[in-house]
Amino acid sequence: MVDETSRPGDEVAPGTGQSGENLCPRCSGTGKVGGEPCPDCDGSGKVTTLVGDA
Numbered sequence: 001m002v003d004e005t006s007r008p009g010d011e012v013a014p015g016t017g018q019s020g021e022n023l024c025p026r027c028s029g030t031g032k033v034g035g036e037p038c039p040d041c042d043g044s045g046k047v048t049t050l051v052g053d054a
Helices: none
Strands: 019-023 046-050
Touching: none
Parallel strands: none
Antiparallel strands: 019 046
């Protein structure tokens, strides 16, 4: 199941064509930065990025 909620670090909105979930580059998928929830992925460790060319 894909979470359809946008996160601050998303390149594109979830569900956009040629996009997919990827590890957050800021926290490397851990969901934490400095012991706090990562601000780019809201602590999920995932962001939506483009994976294909249009």
